[in-house]
Amino acid sequence: MLLGILVVLCFIPTADVTENKILVAQHPLLIVANQTATLVCNYTYNGTGKEFRASLHKGTDSSVEVCFISWNTTKISSNSNKEFNCQGNHDKDKVIFNIWNMNANQTDIYFCKIEVMYPPPYVYNEKSNGTVIHVKETPTQIQEPQSAIPLWILASVIGILALYSMLITAVFINYWQKSKKNIYHQSDYMNMTARHPPYQKNKGYPSYAPTRDYTAYRSWQP
Numbered sequence: 001m002l003l004g005i006l007v008v009l010c011f012i013p014t015a016d017v018t019e020n021k022i023l024v025a026q027h028p029l030l031i032v033a034n035q036t037a038t039l040v041c042n043y044t045y046n047g048t049g050k051e052f053r054a055s056l057h058k059g060t061d062s063s064v065e066v067c068f069i070s071w072n073t074t075k076i077s078s079n080s081n082k083e084f085n086c087q088g089n090h091d092k093d094k095v096i097f098n099i100w101n102m103n104a105n106q107t108d109i110y111f112c113k114i115e116v117m118y119p120p121p122y123v124y125n126e127k128s129n130g131t132v133i134h135v136k137e138t139p140t141q142i143q144e145p146q147s148a149i150p151l152w153i154l155a156s157v158i159g160i161l162a163l164y165s166m167l168i169t170a171v172f173i174n175y176w177q178k179s180k181k182n183i184y185h186q187s188d189y190m191n192m193t194a195r196h197p198p199y200q201k202n203k204g205y206p207s208y209a210p211t212r213d214y215t216a217y218r219s220w221q222p
Contacts, residue, residue: 024041054095056112
């Protein structure tokens with residue numbers, strides 16, 4: 001009786017607990033300093049699936065799907081959430097998600113999800129420990145307002161104005177010097193005009209004629 005039971009047990013198929021199971025491994029921390037992150041999802045799968053889908057999810061509850069990639073033996077397709085710039089690439093035993101133009105508000109924990117879509121049964125991995133992506137703040141650069149006028153045009157205009165100002169100044173100085181010389185000449189001509197001294201008694205003689213002695217014309221008396 002006991003031998004019969006053992007024979008029956010030998011013909012009962014045993015379930016392989018590792019069949020059609022997907023395991024995912026991620027780096028625990030990823031620091032982003034240049035707004036670009038590369039998250040690698042390493043996975044192992046020992047089933048016979050032919051069509052797969054890999055997706056990246058944000059948040060502790062994985063509520064936001066950032067982007068996904070699906071592939072089979074003939075084609076690959078990818079899509080991204082409109083709030084992210086993300087693209088997935090599939091390699092032999094890993095899926096690489098590239099995210100760019102990230103900001104500090106997107107700092108969170110991210111999970112990779114690998115699914116076997118065909119043939120049945122549908123299989124997906126258990127939730128991994130995830131990767132914390134820490135996006136550093138990008139320092140804002142204050143740009144000085146650029147002048148609407150090119151610098152070389154501005155310099156040319158300033159140079160022309162400076163030259164014009166020098167010419168006007170030179171013409172004015174030359175005119176002033178000539179006017180000053182004419183005033184001096186007119187003053188010298190006026191000083192050469194003959195003038196009569198005041199209180200002149202002998203009006204018939206010029207002021208420089210000597211006074212005659214009329215006593216010489218008197219008759220001589222012994």
